[in-house]
Amino acid sequence: MVKDVCKTFHPNTVNEQIALYNVNVRMREGDFITLIGGNGAGKSTLLNCVAGVYGVDRGTILIDNSDVTRLPEHKRAAVLGRVFQDPMMGTAANMGIEENLALAYRRGLRRGLKWGITRRERELYREQLKWLGLGLEDRLNDKVGLLSGGQRQALTLLMATLKKPKLLLLDEHTAALDPKTAQKVLEITERLVKENNLTTLMVTHNMRDAIKHGNRLIMMHEGRIILDIEGEEKKKLTVEGLLRRFGRISGEEFANDRALLS
Amino acid sequence: MLDILMGAISLGLLWAVMTIGVFITYRILNIADLTVEGSIAMGAAIAAQGITMGMSPHAATLLALIGGMTAGLVTGLLHTQLKIPALLSGILTMIALWSINLRIMGKANISLLRMNTVYTQLETLGLDKVYAVIIIGLIVVFALITCLYWFFGTEIGSAIRATGSNPHMVRAQGINTNTTIILGLIISNGLVALSGALIAQSQSYSDVQMGTGSIVIGLASVIIGEVLFGKKNFYGRLISLALGAVTYRIIIALVLKMGMPANDLKLFTAITVAVALSLPVFKQYLLPLRKSYKGVE
Numbered sequence: 001m002v003k004d005v006c007k008t009f010h011p012n013t014v015n016e017q018i019a020l021y022n023v024n025v026r027m028r029e030g031d032f033i034t035l036i037g038g039n040g041a042g043k044s045t046l047l048n049c050v051a052g053v054y055g056v057d058r059g060t061i062l063i064d065n066s067d068v069t070r071l072p073e074h075k076r077a078a079v080l081g082r083v084f085q086d087p088m089m090g091t092a093a094n095m096g097i098e099e100n101l102a103l104a105y106r107r108g109l110r111r112g113l114k115w116g117i118t119r120r121e122r123e124l125y126r127e128q129l130k131w132l133g134l135g136l137e138d139r140l141n142d143k144v145g146l147l148s149g150g151q152r153q154a155l156t157l158l159m160a161t162l163k164k165p166k167l168l169l170l171d172e173h174t175a176a177l178d179p180k181t182a183q184k185v186l187e188i189t190e191r192l193v194k195e196n197n198l199t200t201l202m203v204t205h206n207m208r209d210a211i212k213h214g215n216r217l218i219m220m221h222e223g224r225i226i227l228d229i230e231g232e233e234k235k236k237l238t239v240e241g242l243l244r245r246f247g248r249i250s251g252e253e254f255a256n257d258r259a260l261l262s
Numbered sequence: 263m264l265d266i267l268m269g270a271i272s273l274g275l276l277w278a279v280m281t282i283g284v285f286i287t288y289r290i291l292n293i294a295d296l297t298v299e300g301s302i303a304m305g306a307a308i309a310a311q312g313i314t315m316g317m318s319p320h321a322a323t324l325l326a327l328i329g330g331m332t333a334g335l336v337t338g339l340l341h342t343q344l345k346i347p348a349l350l351s352g353i354l355t356m357i358a359l360w361s362i363n364l365r366i367m368g369k370a371n372i373s374l375l376r377m378n379t380v381y382t383q384l385e386t387l388g389l390d391k392v393y394a395v396i397i398i399g400l401i402v403v404f405a406l407i408t409c410l411y412w413f414f415g416t417e418i419g420s421a422i423r424a425t426g427s428n429p430h431m432v433r434a435q436g437i438n439t440n441t442t443i444i445l446g447l448i449i450s451n452g453l454v455a456l457s458g459a460l461i462a463q464s465q466s467y468s469d470v471q472m473g474t475g476s477i478v479i480g481l482a483s484v485i486i487g488e489v490l491f492g493k494k495n496f497y498g499r500l501i502s503l504a505l506g507a508v509t510y511r512i513i514i515a516l517v518l519k520m521g522m523p524a525n526d527l528k529l530f531t532a533i534t535v536a537v538a539l540s541l542p543v544f545k546q547y548l549l550p551l552r553k554s555y556k557g558v559e
């Protein structure tokens with residue numbers, strides 16, 4: 001699978017913001033890319049453009065060699081799995097766990113007047129929830145609104161991968177969690193990606209996580225990609241080394257409030 | 263007294279149909295849809311004019327349902343395609359329907375006295391009209407609740423429910439939220455118009471003014487149903503709506519009986535709804551109070 005993203009994006013506000021400037025990313029099938037960058041670097045914008053939340057001004061987006069640039073968000077969703085920063089975003093709070101999973105299980109399929117959830121699926125969901133190891137398998141009917149942020153993110157991850165996506169987009173999906181829960185959710189992410197051999201693009205604010213996970217690291221700054229490191233070179237990266245390289249390229253201090261804190 | 267009670271129950275059952283429609287937009291889609299004020303009068307107008315022109319009452323009622331669905335479609339298109347805020351889209355359709363309803367009827371009101379209605383068949387069996395209305399009302403309400411319970415359990419129905427809860431998630435799961443919103447509005451306004459058609463036939467006239475304030479009555483019924491009769495599963499919620507609509511009518515009948523002028527009704531309803539909607543706020547203040555009382559004891 002080759003994905004080729006290249007686009008400029010101006011949100012049409014009075015004070016025009018160039019969020020992405022000639023961004024090119026060619027992902028290979030099985031890539032697990034961690035994406036890092038300062039506040040307002042354009043990471044979320046890039047993911048949202050790939051997902052179709054925003055249209056692009058210029059350039060094309062290809063998923064699995066098919067041009068999706070003009071496809072609306074809900075059509076692209078057929079091949080995308082997404083988890084958001086806000087744990088509230090990924091699930092329907094006043095519906096049950098199994099109802100949420102059932103909605104995700106039908107991603108990309110035609111929805112008709114068949115019953116929204118079958119008995120066979122329920123077994124599958126129970127199995128998958130057990131695999132998460134959070135004790136959710138006995139709470140299939142509980143409303144998702146009752147779950148903790150971490151549980152919700154784990155569930156959203158499961159929903160994003162229940163139907164194997166061609167590309168998994170994770171936008172700081174652990175940023176709203178406490179450190180321990182964040183690690184747990186990251187570990188689940190790692191397992192899910194490995195087990196299903198998912199092509200993944202993960203935004204993180206944590207440099208250590210960005211170095212630890214994935215086979216490739218991309219750094220963005222002011223709407224451009226300034227670093228793209230993979231393989232052995234990535235394995236050797238350290239936080240200090242990364243900060244130094246950032247400083248050299250951009251001539252600035254790395255400015256991400258959350259990254260500095262961690 | 264029994265007469266008053268039966269009258270209230272019969273009217274409540276017919277308004278229950280409308281209440282379920284309001285529930286679909288207000289609670290399921292999370293939209294306050296004012297189209298209903300126009301579509302309830304539209305249902306009445308279509309049914310009355312249809313019957314006057316010699317249509318069978320059932321056909322006229324069906325036509326009213328379709329008319330209401332069209333009104334919902336228009337609001338849905340205004341909102342999703344032209345990106346007009348939902349509240350304003352509803353108001354626009356409602357205003358437009360005022361003129362349309364006058365055109366349908368050709369005048370401000372139509373009397374259905376001594377005409378055949380959907381209740382006539384039961385009346386010819388020797389039943390009082392009130393009881394005929396109650397029987398038809400019960401049949402319609404239970405048929406609807408069963409249909410809707412099934413529908414909102416299907417794949418499409420689940421998608422509509424999720425849309426009101428979290429549209430981002432719904433789009434991320436490959437569902438077009440424009441479609442689900444439009445579908446919800448169509449179903450809702452279809453039911454509201456059906457209710458209008460049934461009400462017009464039970465009171466033997468249709469009036470272009472009939473919809474004024476109906477959204478508030480619908481909301482009052484939804485809230486009374488939820489507060490008094492709980493809401494466990496979806497089926498229970500639908501039943502509680504019907505009970506809420508009937509209870510509302512009984513309350514109104516009682517306060518009128520106790521001597522409240524009919525002109526004050528709308529004020530009374532508005533205050534009831536305002537109080538009911540603000541219950542969560544009051545609870546916030548009252549709960550700590552109650553706890554501190556207990557602490558003193």
Ligand SMILES: Nc1ncnc2c1ncn2[C@@H]1O[C@H](COP(=O)(O)OP(=O)(O)OP(=O)(O)O)[C@@H](O)[C@H]1O
Pocket residue numbers: 011013017018019037038039040041042043044045046256
């Ligand atoms: N919807 C929007 N309208 C206008 N400007 C936007 C919009 N979304 C993002 N921007 C701007 O685009 C730039 C990139 O924002 P983006 O959210 O992609 O950054 P980010 O890399 O995700 O940052 P963070 O680490 O803070 O999440 C910022 O300057 C932001 O203000």
Ligand SMILES: [Mg+2]
Pocket residue numbers: 043044045172
């Ligand atoms: Mg971001």
